[in-house]
Amino acid sequence: MDPLLKTLLMPLPLLMLWLVCAAILCIRKKKAGLWLLLPAILSLWLGSSSAITERLAAQLEMRYPAYQSTSAIDNIIVLGCYHSDFSALPLSSQLADCSLGRLTEALVLWHQQPQARLILSGQLPAHRKSHTQISAELAVALGVDARKILRLTEPTNTQQEAAAIAPYIVDQQNVLVTSAMHMPRSMRWFDYYGAEVTAAPTHYQVRRAAGEHGITGYLPSPHGIRTLTLAQYEYLGLWQQSFKLWWDPEDP
Template sequence: MAFSLKKFISFFLEPFTFGFLILLLAFIFLFFNSYKKAKIFLFIGLAYFFLVSSSIFSNLLMSPLENKYKNQENIDISKVEYVLLLGGDFERRAYEVIKLSKELKDAKIITSGYEGIDIIPEAIEARDRLISYGIDENRIIIQEKPKDTIEEAISIKKLLKDKPFILVTSASHMPRAMEIFKQQGLNPIAMPTAFTVKEKSSNSYLSIGNIKKVSMATHEYLGLVWFKIKTILNK
């Protein structure tokens, strides 16, 4: 129930959905000949889409998330025995896992993620694709039941107890993931990947990609708020 409620609320606060609802109100007022209100909501809707498609605004939202665990190069990971690949966005996260698998030749790799709307769980699909990239099947452990990061943390707690492990996920998702895993008493080592904010980029431009970036950031901020609410309610 809580998982479905979170998804429902997130859907309506997504930039595309929220902007569409504003424009829909404009057309509803236009239909009922309320031209003044129609103009107001049309202006708000267009201004909103202009804002969220801006690289300046999208980077402003995304930077605090991606920069929190950005510089991890000096951390000693030579004795770490496990690498956890969180579900979702496999292509952008796989490179880091493949690189780590070569650096830590004896480390086990854990794939996570349930099936969602697909037939095959993400954890199994990720395992199969990692094998196709040359990683030994015997090194891979699958966790196909968890539906979100909280459930992933609970599942990993049962598997690893307090053993340290490398956590691989997108840079934007890392702050929330680290909070959740640490709350379970786990010892994750952040290894973020799939950065979206480019360094030394002063150009301001409008694009659909920026709206997607705002959507990703919004999802993470909502997730952090949801996690803090659940933490307070569970005390």
């Protein structure tokens, strides 16, 4: 799906468009405009309330438990996310929160089992710097042997990452590290390409039980709208994935 279209389909742009349309309608037909405006305001409130949006996100994040196995690992796979090209930032700040969370979890596992190979992938076409290279540089700075890192710089999305990595991990013990919300879509692609991996989800948005929000959880908050945005992005990705596999299961 086109990145611009994905951005326009996110909650905040959609709600803003809804509110603008309602405001314009209020000018021309006040009563009809109010009927459109009130649901928009209610949707904005509910869509930015953590108690609501975290329940939606939990349906994705809790599908796979946190990784706890002590079995030997051959490969630790880290899927790419996002980074900044702003050269004034230190290396640790060039990676976005999602990338930093994934890499941190992978490094924890690697330091427990340093015999494992660290597989880094991902590229952002519009960026000057390679996402994979920045991740590799930070991993080395944090103690990983550079000879233990396999860099795959060509893939630009999750499907391409799974297709590129699968040939390198045949008949081995593999752990897949990515954001918990992104894990269901990722596992499905690796399964499609015949790669056996064990999920090691990280970068959770839901960090408390559903009943622990209190009254403040029902108030609008930046965390609430961010959680909804990430969840909606992943649900769109799952829908797109399902459509691809239905449309042409041999070559999606």
